[in-house]
Amino acid sequence: MSTTDRTRWLEWRREGIGASDVAGILGLSPWESPWSVWANKTGLAAEHDATAAMEFGLRAEEMLGRWFTDVTGLHVAGEQTLVEHPVDRWMRATVDGFVVEGPNSTPDMALGVVEFKTTSEPRWDAVPDHYACQATWCLAVTGLPKVWFGVLHIAFGRPVFAVYEFDRDEDDIEFVVHRCATFWADHVLT
Numbered sequence: 001m002s003t004t005d006r007t008r009w010l011e012w013r014r015e016g017i018g019a020s021d022v023a024g025i026l027g028l029s030p031w032e033s034p035w036s037v038w039a040n041k042t043g044l045a046a047e048h049d050a051t052a053a054m055e056f057g058l059r060a061e062e063m064l065g066r067w068f069t070d071v072t073g074l075h076v077a078g079e080q081t082l083v084e085h086p087v088d089r090w091m092r093a094t095v096d097g098f099v100v101e102g103p104n105s106t107p108d109m110a111l112g113v114v115e116f117k118t119t120s121e122p123r124w125d126a127v128p129d130h131y132a133c134q135a136t137w138c139l140a141v142t143g144l145p146k147v148w149f150g151v152l153h154i155a156f157g158r159p160v161f162a163v164y165e166f167d168r169d170e171d172d173i174e175f176v177v178h179r180c181a182t183f184w185a186d187h188v189l190t
Contacts, residue, residue: 006050009094012082014041016090017180019137023130025183026176030130034183041188057118060152061096064116067161068150075100076114078107085141090184091177093141099148112146113138122155127164133176135166140173 017025021041024032039045050058065076076097085091098110115134127135127149135147149164 016092017184019093019134022137023133025180028129028133038187060118061116064150071163075103077105083141091141093138112144114148116150118152120154123153123162127166136172136176139168140177
């Protein structure tokens with residue numbers, strides 16, 4: 001992503017709550033807190049420059065997309081799409097892609113969202129809470145039924161690719177949207 005594109009993307013993100021903000025708002029992120037999300041949204045703190053790990057993850061997404069297709073038989077379309085909720089436009093997400101059935105399918109034929117991750121952790125027993133928050137938000141914003149995680153685990157220098165499925169849960173969506181709407185209205189907009 002060019003510097004200009006990153007600047008525009010960061011400006012777009014500041015105008016709403018994105019999927020990667022949700023775990024911070026809920027106090028479940030290893031990287032963000034409610035205060036740091038608030039400070040970024042209100043312009044009191046600058047966004048962090050992309051770290052080498054973040055840059056690696058972004059560059060790896062194309063490879064992980066091909067690996068995801070090889071493992072699942074499903075395809076990825078609409079990589080790095082900026083999505084807004086059709087009614088509540090402050091609800092936003094940058095999805096790594098949409099899961100589709102065939103190589104010529106388009107994002108409007110999506111079965112769900114895909115998120116790619118690279119981590120030094122070993123295989124997960126379940127999707128970690130901070131990523132579950134991100135997935136729940138993506139489902140709330142897009143209205144889709146499922147998020148697939150394509151994860152490159154590089155624990156102990158031994159790469160393992162794993163796919164995890166995360167299904168829509170209306171109770172979780174209601175909880176997360178309520179908490180984020182309150183945060184947005186009571187802390188950011190004010």
